[in-house]
Amino acid sequence: MPELPEVEVTRRRIEPLLVGRRISRVRTTGASYLFLTPPRTLQRTLRGRSVSQLGRRGKYLIAHLDDGRRLLVHLGMTGQLFADGAASLRLLSATARASLSPEEQRAFQPDRHTHLQLEFAAGGPRVFLRDVRKFGKVKLLGADEACDRIDPLGVDALEVDGAHLHAASRGRKVAVKSFLLDQRIVAGVGNIYADEALFHAGVRPTRRAGRLSRASWDAVVAGVQHSMRRAIATGGSSISDYVAPDGSDGRYQDERRVYARTGEPCRSCGAVIRRRVLGQRAAHYCPRCQS
């Protein structure tokens, strides 16, 4: 689900709800694929701590704790990090919502997909991590501990430039889209923004990365950063189940040019948007605007 813009929107909204509040209780679901650190260890370690800063690298959120340790959170495809309040309503069906009293509507009712719950010593909104498919990750790291998830990440997508990608792609035969999705090259690009960026750059997703000119890479980077900045400004994309932490839907999906628009007319030239599978993922493009 979330790519860099959705993770960044989440970071900005959750950070003020986390920083400086002492954690009094931690509830979790049982051990699973999601927990790289055993849930019992998380419960024991987080209690009594507070978060001093919530950072981000690519699609990872990094909560810096007051004892120097770090809590990594990756939202995978369906992860949601939010607090009590409006956000909880969006997670319920209309019928379930209607049956709740106003008080119940303000407090989130944790379900079986709510894998982490934080309560705070001074009371106030609880913070939740919910993830239906459990493709997300939660991991506790020591102050200087190496990490095979974070350490290999490439330059953040908002900071990368065309020269870097041009140099990194020389000799590479992979499709440019697959190259963009490789988090070791550039961190934060996912399926939506890869497709959108390539449309803005006028480059077909199937082109070999190593064959792109410096000018084309500049255009691709401009496309990545333009679509991501717009998405952050509009609260992210809400194509299936992404919900911003304040409970609103992101609005970026209204600005999509190609992603999930198969069969619809291109907004620039009117040609029919095509879909094809590339590296196990759907790629969408305009056959006339992109070459």
Next chain:
DNA sequence: ACCGCACCCTGAGCGC
């Protein structure tokens, strides 16, 4: 070194 593919898990939407 690189690439395609299977796999991790759950739910929504569709045709029948």
Next chain:
DNA sequence: TGCGCTCAGGGTGCGG
């Protein structure tokens, strides 16, 4: 209503 199928914005690990 239910069944079986396909499809999902994530990433890892394996074999060729």
